Amino acid sequence: MPSIPSLSSSRRLAVASLLATIACGPKGGTEAPDSGNGVTLPPEAKADAETKADAETKADTEAKADTEAKAEPAEPAGKVPEGSIALGTFNLEWAYDAIPDKRPSKAQPNVPKTDEVWEWKRNHIVDILAQERLDIVVLTELGGEREISDIVTEITVKDGYDYRYAWVEGEDRLTGQQVAILSRFPIDEERRDEETSVGKHLAADIELPDGQMITVVAVHLKEGRFKGAVEARQREARSVQRFVRKLRRKHPVIIAGTFGSSSLPGDADYKESAPGTLATKGCTDSASKSSARQTSVDGQPVDRIIVCDMELQDAQTAGRDRIVRGDVDPDEPWPTIPADEGAQRDVSDHVVLWAQVAVPAKKEEGSGEGEADDEDGE
The missing domain is CATH 3.60.10.10 (Endonuclease/exonuclease/phosphatase)
Structure with missing residues (x-):
């Protein structure tokens, strides 16, 4: 089997699988563009392989990010309820x-x-x-x-x-x-x-x-x-x-x-x-x-x-x-x-x-407390 160009592991697996199934050439006798390795892929097969590989790569990236997020220490829970x-x-x-x-x-x-x-x-x-x-x-x-x-x-x-x-x-x-x-x-x-x-x-x-x-x-x-x-x-x-x-x-x-x-x-x-x-x-x-x-x-x-x-x-x-x-x-x-x-x-x-x-209710813009001037405590 011809060698596969340098790709991510998920993309190499996807492309290799397709190469194995189409080793006898494209269906219907219509030639598709060469893959660059001497193997001619049908256009729809090549597109499917790339789409599948992209999806798997994205899933791998998201899983890694999720794992890293979970590894970060959480801040201690609050002592009192929200508000x-x-x-x-x-x-x-x-x-x-x-x-x-x-x-x-x-x-x-x-x-x-x-x-x-x-x-x-x-x-x-x-x-x-x-x-x-x-x-x-x-x-x-x-x-x-x-x-x-x-x-x-x-x-x-x-x-x-x-x-x-x-x-x-x-x-x-x-x-x-x-x-x-x-x-x-x-x-x-x-x-x-x-x-x-x-x-x-x-x-x-x-x-x-x-x-x-x-x-x-x-x-x-x-x-x-x-x-x-x-x-x-x-x-x-x-x-x-x-x-x-x-x-x-x-x-x-x-x-x-x-x-x-x-x-x-x-x-x-x-x-x-x-x-x-x-x-x-x-x-x-x-x-x-x-x-x-x-x-x-x-x-x-x-x-x-x-x-x-x-x-x-x-x-x-x-x-x-x-x-x-x-x-x-x-x-x-x-x-x-x-x-x-x-x-x-x-x-x-x-x-x-x-x-x-x-937590105090929000005041309207420009309003004052009004209470502080009523008593001086002396």
């Missing part, structure tokens, strides 16, 4: 790496001495965030951008979400602690308010899957129960509230982080407290849900999520079984507590707080 987002906050308790930077004196006891000690804490934080599958999460008590980047990278390695992050260096000279915002969704802009007297705060505009924008404000207000700390926290809350009023004129706003106050909706002092100052008209405090109140390992509601101009559908705490090891840690710097088998070192002195929030 809602899951937003959380997690105070990491002095999440500083071991690189010998010039840290403030108050931070020094909480800086790990070795990379292995930092990696222990980082890996536990990463495991928790990868498992929680939050669309957006505010982190407080971070050392800085180096630690943020380290955590985000490791979450991806653990098959968690491929987070973007927002960070602008804070101005807390006493502790050096920072706040950050992680988001599955695009971050349009990140910034601090120059008029706000809060050392640890950050705002980021985030684009939701339907194209709408929301603004997330991360805060870590002054903690403490003494009169001076309470007064300082109130000043900070009023400062943040003025900032939020301006932000709400453009987009719905969510404020999340460590508020430092245990006052709950319905308490006599709630309106004058930090969360009450921020939960103005059109806003809902996560602590309105009883399942979202024990945000520290000792059961205090010091972390909050305030949802403005959106519906707070649910709120609850999570991760305690992965954060608290044995009994609650003594009040000592975490790096000094052993992490051996049976030891008590906890991942943090806070648990994860998260909320299910309904």
Whole structure:
């Protein structure tokens, strides 16, 4: 049999089969154009062979593409139903790496001495965030951008979400602690308010899957129960509230982080407290849900999520079984507590707080929220 020109395997098989069946020449004695190998094929046979070969080649290509698509790892399933987002906050308790930077004196006891000690804490934080599958999460008590980047990278390695992050260096000279915002969704802009007297705060505009924008404000207000700390926290809350009023004129706003106050909706002092100052008209405090109140390992509601101009559908705490090891840690710097088998070192002195929030209905072009100007919270 004459040799077949270089073709794909599927086309070689098709042409070879036809050559075998027509080896005696074309029917009816009418010559067809030569195939180029000394074998004359009937025009209709040659066309059929090429059509069949093309179809088989296309099928092979589609099958290969389908196999490659299936091989790509799928993104983890969402935590909440479509039409809602899951937003959380997690105070990491002095999440500083071991690189010998010039840290403030108050931070020094909480800086790990070795990379292995930092990696222990980082890996536990990463495991928790990868498992929680939050669309957006505010982190407080971070050392800085180096630690943020380290955590985000490791979450991806653990098959968690491929987070973007927002960070602008804070101005807390006493502790050096920072706040950050992680988001599955695009971050349009990140910034601090120059008029706000809060050392640890950050705002980021985030684009939701339907194209709408929301603004997330991360805060870590002054903690403490003494009169001076309470007064300082109130000043900070009023400062943040003025900032939020301006932000709400453009987009719905969510404020999340460590508020430092245990006052709950319905308490006599709630309106004058930090969360009450921020939960103005059109806003809902996560602590309105009883399942979202024990945000520290000792059961205090010091972390909050305030949802403005959106519906707070649910709120609850999570991760305690992965954060608290044995009994609650003594009040000592975490790096000094052993992490051996049976030891008590906890991942943090806070648990994860998260909320299910309904995606807002789209506004008409040029419309404003209208609520932000009604109350100033002071």
